[in-house]
Amino acid sequence: MIPLRYLIGLLLVLLLVGCEKKTAESSPVLLQIDGRTVSLEEFRRQFEKTLPPGHSLSVEETEDLQRSFLVQLIDRELALAEAVRLGVVLAPEELEAMVAEYRRDYPEGAFEEMLAERGVSLADWRRELEEGLLIEKVVRQAAYSDIEVSEEEIAEYYQSHHDEFDRPAQARVRQIVVGDEQEGRTLLEALQAGEDFAFLARNHSLSPDGEDGGDLDFISRGEMPPEFDEAAFSLPVGQLSALVKSDYGYHILLVEERRDALRLSLEQAREQVRDLVLETKQDLAYQQWLQDLRSRAAIEVNWSLL
Template sequence: MPRCGLATIILLLLMLLPACKDQDRLPSQVLLRIDGRTVSLEQFQHDFAQILPRDRVLPKDEEQALRRSYLAQRIDHELLLAEATRRKLSVTPAELQQAIASHLDRYPSGDFERMLADQGLAVEDWQRLLQEQLLVEKVLALMVRDKVDIADEEINAYFAAHRQSFARPEQVKARQITVPDEAQGRQALEMLRQGTPFAEVARRCSISPDADQGGDMGTFARGEMPEAFDKAVFGLPAGRISDLTESDYGYHIFLVEQHLPARPPDLDTVRGEIVAQLRKQQEEQLYQDWLQSLRQEAAIEIDWTLM
């Protein structure tokens, strides 16, 4: 059976959204039984149809492989819900209302309801599925996330193994003005010499995508930008404006705002990044191990003749 990643369950819940409205009307021919939970063939087929590509017809063998992969994901989903029930986990009305409000806050008034209506999904059905999602989150927190423990020895070992990847090369923080020809470049330079702020000239004259941000290029190291850019900015003191520089993209004027010297690897600086990476790895391993134990202990019945 394919292994299902920690994030897949939530994605599966979202894929199941359009199927909820008609569940009560579907015939009861059972495809899957898991610890007292059942999934009908018609329900499965309806849900599976939601993930098929809309713009092309899959070859029969490819569709069958996708169907089996989806079945494995559905089994894992039902296993988690069954485990939540066994552990007497529940979602309180206050928790559900808070989650509903959080979703609605992302949309202008009425847009979310219209989106559900376009999908043929009643608000009540969406709320039931959201409650199910919250329940899955609770069982994952209890059985996986709360059990993660990152020891200092692990952090030190990871840093030692990846030490050079944490080194930072010399960088600059810069802005640019890009124009299509030299004449416009000279005009922009004259505006700067007359005291017009660099960001304002960039917004008025530049054709580069960062013009709306006042030409802000962010921070970059040597080799991340065209060679002509590196030659213009890395030898330029902070606060200085470059001469007109030509490249394949046009003519440029640069303002160096800050030089950031190369930084050797430093554990204290990157500790949080290492902890996040180790936590992700440990969560995934704990999840896979726990899920495998659920699969082995559960009573799973599949009517393969219906597949």
């Protein structure tokens, strides 16, 4: 898999950037990649879509973001061109499986409404997703295919990074967050009467984890507001909290499990260590692969236009 931060960067570049479109005569050419062009007008239009609504960025901040966006755009186009050169294609069932995964937690029609609010058509979103998945596939095949992690590398990393595997005391917590105290009390009464916590979280919680039934997974002290910590680490397992007020609203907590503090042994940490070593190797391989693509491509950027 592409390291997450790189995949996010690639997916931020919305599709249809215009590399295969004729540049409008009224707009100067900003970028050329092996003869394909992107106009300044088209670049700006796509760049604006990546900015948060109502943003108030300084000129310097905007210029920095534009340059970063342009680099991402170049890397994206190089990766897509390499997929064509190598004959890497995305099977229809691969795309449909990911579409279904994205839509899984949305009621009928809600996904389309979300896209409409963002000014994105379903067809454009599907094309963007398809290109992102194709990029991930070509990177996996072309850059990551020879990467392996040996037992010696796992043991060496573990011995050199002992402190990373000190696990503090943790609690697995579910929460419901609402903005109104009376609503919180009503929900608490419903829970005390036997209503399902996950069901109420999905239907009432303002927090993003509400989609997962309020499941925060395991948390350690200091990760949440102090009021939250006090309740989460004093409640008996299986007991509901009283209504907890924080700057985010009114919380109802349920502690499902606890873990004592410990240092993970090599066996306990093996998969975690392997993933860390693998990610480091993939980061390096991905950068080397991109550098090779850049060295073989004819790229011209008129930086003075930004």
